[in-house]
Amino acid sequence: MSKSDKREEIVRAALELIAENGFHAAPMAMIADRAGVGAGTIYRYFENKDVLIGELYKDLEEKMLPVIQEGYDINAPLRERFLHLGTRILRYFIENPLHFRFIEQFHNSPYGVEHRRDKILGEKNGCNIFRELFEDGLSQQLLKAFPLTILFALSFGPIVNLARDHILGFVVMDETLIVAAIEACWDSISK
Amino acid sequence: MSKSDKREEIVRAALELIAENGFHAAPMAMIADRAGVGAGTIYRYFENKDVLIGELYKDLEEKMLPVIQEGYDINAPLRERFLHLGTRILRYFIENPLHFRFIEQFHNSPYGVEHRRDKILGEKNGCNIFRELFEDGLSQQLLKAFPLTILFALSFGPIVNLARDHILGFVVMDETLIVAAIEACWDSISK
DNA sequence: TATACAAGAATGAACGTTCATTCCGTTTTT
DNA sequence: AAAAACGGAATGAACGTTCATTCTTGTATA
Numbered sequence: 001m002s003k004s005d006k007r008e009e010i011v012r013a014a015l016e017l018i019a020e021n022g023f024h025a026a027p028m029a030m031i032a033d034r035a036g037v038g039a040g041t042i043y044r045y046f047e048n049k050d051v052l053i054g055e056l057y058k059d060l061e062e063k064m065l066p067v068i069q070e071g072y073d074i075n076a077p078l079r080e081r082f083l084h085l086g087t088r089i090l091r092y093f094i095e096n097p098l099h100f101r102f103i104e105q106f107h108n109s110p111y112g113v114e115h116r117r118d119k120i121l122g123e124k125n126g127c128n129i130f131r132e133l134f135e136d137g138l139s140q141q142l143l144k145a146f147p148l149t150i151l152f153a154l155s156f157g158p159i160v161n162l163a164r165d166h167i168l169g170f171v172v173m174d175e176t177l178i179v180a181a182i183e184a185c186w187d188s189i190s191k
Numbered sequence: 192m193s194k195s196d197k198r199e200e201i202v203r204a205a206l207e208l209i210a211e212n213g214f215h216a217a218p219m220a221m222i223a224d225r226a227g228v229g230a231g232t233i234y235r236y237f238e239n240k241d242v243l244i245g246e247l248y249k250d251l252e253e254k255m256l257p258v259i260q261e262g263y264d265i266n267a268p269l270r271e272r273f274l275h276l277g278t279r280i281l282r283y284f285i286e287n288p289l290h291f292r293f294i295e296q297f298h299n300s301p302y303g304v305e306h307r308r309d310k311i312l313g314e315k316n317g318c319n320i321f322r323e324l325f326e327d328g329l330s331q332q333l334l335k336a337f338p339l340t341i342l343f344a345l346s347f348g349p350i351v352n353l354a355r356d357h358i359l360g361f362v363v364m365d366e367t368l369i370v371a372a373i374e375a376c377w378d379s380i381s382k
Numbered sequence: 383t384a385t386a387c388a389a390g391a392a393t394g395a396a397c398g399t400t401c402a403t404t405c406c407g408t409t410t411t412t
Numbered sequence: 413a414a415a416a417a418c419g420g421a422a423t424g425a426a427c428g429t430t431c432a433t434t435c436t437t438g439t440a441t442a
Contacts, residue, residue: 110212
């Protein structure tokens with residue numbers, strides 16, 4: 001196994017174990033086992049567990065953003081833009097259940113306390129798309145006059161819940177339902 | 192300190208520590224310390240940590256339900272009923288941040304896996320009020336024709352997010368905002 | 383009323399387990 | 413052959429739980 005393959009295997013193993021049963025079920029020895037490396041080897045690639053988890057989180061964030069933005073037309077009508085982003089995010093979570101489960105675990109763990117603010121897609125980096133979208137909507141008076149935080153809550157709250165319910169098998173979100181659900185979210189924020 | 196005082200102190204200490212910094216920051220020794228009892232004493236009141244946590248959760252559930260239902264008129268118009276329940280829940284969380292934070296931690300911990308399904312107010316016990324509300328709305332054709340799970344997600348998702356954002360200080364939910372936000376949720380589920 | 387005693391409650395040091403991390407002998411690469 | 417990478421046993425810290433001992437409280441006896 002090549003060097004970079006090994007790093008990848010370690011990250012993959014960590015993602016799987018944590019997503020499947022939470023941090024408490026992912027000790028370093030078990031991660032090493034599933035990655036097919038020795039326990040000590042992990043420490044040649046990551047300073048410690050915190051760093052491993054943190055980099056895993058960053059990896060996922062970096063994979064997610066471009067997928068969500070793909071095909072996004074900043075000049076389209078507001079509603080269309082919202083539906084585009086909303087359905088993309090929900091679809092991404094549904095198609096990448098491990099990513100979703102890990103991110104959720106992360107945000108509810110000691111590892112993720114500092115990241116608390118970026119609610120899965122915060123006002124970080126270049127990804128202020130949602131913020132811009134909402135600010136646009138507010139200035140055009142198309143959205144209800146809520147603080148940004150509330151608009152976020154009305155949009156992301158349902159999305160995260162729907163993704164979780166789908167992944168845990170409580171509902172099957174097909175393409176029709178995905179679109180309809182995000183349209184419903186739009187109804188909650190639009191005037 | 193009387194016997195029942197002691198039990199109460201233990202439960203209170205556990206609630207505080209877990210709500211403030213999560214399960215990882217609430218070892219039995221620390222709970223004992225904050226309760227002002229010896230570590231061994233806890234085991235005179237609770238078989239083990241799982242049981243302590245479980246009873247704490249049940250306690251909170253029992254305190255919350257009557258508060259939310261108070262003044263609920265099952266014969267009122269559907270919208271009014273929804274607003275009543277929605278605002279009550281959100282207000283309850285805002286006024287009892289420790290309860291909210293504990294319940295959230297619980298649902299995202301090994302302790303709470305089995306309770307997963309009752310999303311803070313599930314189809315348990317006598318508390319099917321929300322379910323009934325939604326079924327009523329569906330049969331009267333006042334609500335969008337979604338599966339119950341999705342109606343739950345559209346309602347609880349925002350509520351939980353708003354409570355969290357308020358408690359963490361990202362937004363200040365006054366009475367006006369509370370009502371407006373729940374009205375917005377109504378817009379997402381109503382036809 | 384004062385004293386002795388029993389029974390339950392409370393305690394916290396000690397134990398066994400689990401886990402992240404380190405260390406060192408072995409294997410692979412250069 | 414030197415250097416780097418590797419594996420997994422060893423280490424020590426943290427935790428939940430136990431248990432021998434101490435404290436408290438209520439009752440019986442003088």
